[in-house]
Amino acid sequence: MKPSLLTFSFLLLFVFSLAFSTLVDEQVVVDTNGNPIFPGGRYYLMPPIFGAAGGGVKLGHDTESSTCPVAVFQDYSEVVNGLQVKFIIPGISPGIIFTGTTLNISFVEKPQCVESSIWAIVAGWPAWIGIGGDEDHQESEILTGKFNIQKHGLGYKFVFCPTYTIPPGSCYDIVKIDDVNGRRLILPMDDVSAPFEFVLFDAGDATRNSVV
Ligand SMILES: *[C@@H]1O[C@H](CO)[C@@H](O)[C@H](O)[C@H]1NC(C)=O
DSSP states (O other), X not given: OOOOHHHHHHHHHHHHHHHHHHHHGGGBOBOTTSOBOOTTOOEEEEOSSSSTTOOOEEEEOSSTXXXXXXXXXXXXXXXXXXXXXXXXXXXXXXXXXXXXOOBEEEXXXXXXXXXXXXXXXXXXXXXXXXXXXXXXXXXXXXXXXXXXXXXXXXXXXXXXXXXXXXXXXXXXXOEEEEETTEXXXXXXXXXXXXXXXXEEEETTXXXXXXXX
């Protein structure tokens, strides 16, 4: 049988995708279905293993006296998916997110009392993960810098590279810590704390529990 043009096109596509995957596949950030994540997608951040590691991310109060929930927590319960997050990368990119791609992490929903739901590092001891801008954190400074995703264990971790570090160019893992108010995400800027490890569940997909 003479190979048709269609067969040929499929073959070409196959060879092309094979070449592409050999080059970059390892670094494409994928969801639990193996699909590349993309800006505009909505995801739940969950520990890779269902159980004691807990559930998804949510908002809570930094201190007892704070009126607006601007601090990022992880739910203790593995059956809680938490809040949906999305990723923002500069407009003219192809839309594929690789490990190391500079991006912003944002909750899909925004509480009324805050200017934005983009994740930010709030200075403190330790620095902590919050949402909003300078106007939402009058008492402490927002650290400038860049977020990216890196592979870690069975999933991924978030890394933050502050603009000003000693030595220059240092990056730090976002980790979780048990605080009086719950399990919080912080940036301790040391090498000893275990990163907050997560996988990405497509929030448009209801099959989360069958994966883990
Ligand atoms: C992330 O958000 C900050 C604050 O809104 C902004 O200054 C920065 O340009 C954004 N970066 C990306 C990669 O979208």
